Amino acid sequence: MSRSGGGKGDGRDPGLTGRSFTAAQSFLLDVKLRWTHDMFPALRDRVAPCPDAVEGVAALLENDPDYRLFAWFERHLQRLKYSGRYGLYPYHAGQRDRLEASLSGEDLPAGMLTLSPDMDLPRYYTGTDIHQHPGGVWSDPIAGFVYERGARSTTPTLGAKHADLHTRFTDKVASDLNGAPATVFDMACGFGKSTMPFAATYPDADIVAMDLSEPCLRLGARTAHEAQRHNLRFVQRDATESGLPEDSQDLVTSTMFLHEMPPNWVEKALRESFRVLKPGGRMAHLDFYLLPDAFARFIHYGHGRRNNEPFMRPLAEMDLPAVLTEIGFTDIAIKPFEESPGALAAENRSWRFPWTTISATKPG
Ligand SMILES: C[S@@+](CC[C@H](N)C(=O)[O-])C[C@H]1O[C@@H](n2cnc3c(N)ncnc32)[C@H](O)[C@@H]1O
Structure with a gap:
């Protein structure tokens, strides 16, 4: 990649302006919506009535040209989104100098951002270009910007309301709590999209936002500072070994974290949640787990392969109620989450x- 820093292109391709980038990304999203609303239901119709096992669905669909086309679109729309001529990566790389300079953190209040640049990153993390993001969300100083822009269309049906997902989750968690927490721990906060709604809902809480990715944390701290959310502390560290004191948190939360790790790490994350929670404290994670039938399971497992998310299937196959019970949690609730009004309705x-x-509680 060029490091031209010119702001209008990537140094190789004078055609890559903000306008061409925006138009191309919007075109890709429109195609993805066609995939979402038309190609997907057509495949579902092929497997009615749905076999009981995922192998039964695979036998019906795996060699079906329409399924192959569906899978090709899924893989390659994402590839184009990140790495194509008008992709997120070349577009942001063309503005590298300006973007990197904006993350210096010089004006941040003391303690708002704690980095550990020499820390060892886990192999599961560095071994995959997650989401097909070149270099993952951690290896390039501009990775936070690339991820932030990409995350706007992770759930294509939300469109411009992409942040509603996190707000709805925060509202749901808040409605289940008895009163406002004084301490909150957001595991794997990324660039803070999951943390900011908690900071807004609980302006008096002391909130720790932890992640492995320096570029994401730098962006998160900058965004929170600009929004005057100074009750947030961004910390670079493995959230499954957080270093937070035992019995210190009223609420432990995460969004889209568990499916990014192998099962033994998921278990570690849940044990760490238990350890740091105060007795009576509540844990609430938002992730991909309950699959209504074998067709949904087949599609989800394929999505994991096609989107470079190798631990989606292992998480979906874990017996989470048994793991949570064994750790000692009570009031365990594992429920489908409606990301937008009507998303769970049968007609969708x-x-x-x-x-x-x-969600679950550490007994008091
Ligand atoms: C899909 S992103 C979600 C980010 C954020 N929670 C959100 O909803 O936008 C997953 C995040 O998990 C982080 N991550 C993965 N393993 C981690 C670990 N062991 N400790 C801390 N962060 C981790 C990644 O760096 C990434 O930012």
Whole structure:
């Protein structure tokens, strides 16, 4: 990649302006919506009545040209979104100098951002270009910007209301709590999209936002500072070994974290949630878990392969109620989550992630 820093192109391609980038990304999203609303329901019709096992669905669909086309679109729309001529990566790389300079953090209040640049990153994390993001969300100083822009269309049906997902989750968690928490721990906060609604809902809480990715944390701290959310502390660290004191948190939360790790790490994350929670404290994770039938399971497992998310299937196959019970949690609630009004209604036949809330209490 060029490091021209010119702001209008990537140094190789004078055609890559903000206008061409925006138009191309909007075109890709329109195609993705066609995939979501038309191609997906057509495939579903092929497997009615749905076999009981995922292998039965695979036998019906795996060699079907329409399924192959569906899979090709899924893989390659995402590839174009990140790495194509008008992709997120070349567009942001063309503005590298300006973007990197904006993350210096010089004006941040003391303690708002704690980095550990020499820390060892886990192999599961560095071994995959997650979401097909070149270099993952951690290896390039501009990765936070690339991820932030990409995350606007992770759930294509939300369109411009992409942030509503996090707000709805925060509202749901808040409605389940008895009163405002004084301490909140957001595991794997990324660039803070999951943390900011908690900071807004609980302006008096002391909130720790932890992640492995320095570029994402730098962007998160900058965004929070600009929004005057100074009750947030961004920390670079493995959230499954957070270093937070035992019995210190009223609320532990995460969004789209568990499916990014192998099962033994998921278990570690849940044990860490238990350890740091105060007795009576509540944990609430939003992730992809409950799959209504074998067709949904087949599609979800394929999505994991095609989107470079190798631990989606292992998480979906974990016995989470048993793991949570064994750790000692009570009031365990694992429920489908409606990411937008009507998303869970029977008449909604479009593709969607199997959003699920995984909540439990540390007994008092
Ligand atoms: C899909 S992103 C979600 C980010 C954010 N929660 C959101 O909803 O926008 C997953 C995040 O998990 C982080 N991550 C993965 N493993 C981690 C670990 N062991 N400790 C802390 N962060 C981790 C990644 O760096 C990434 O930012």
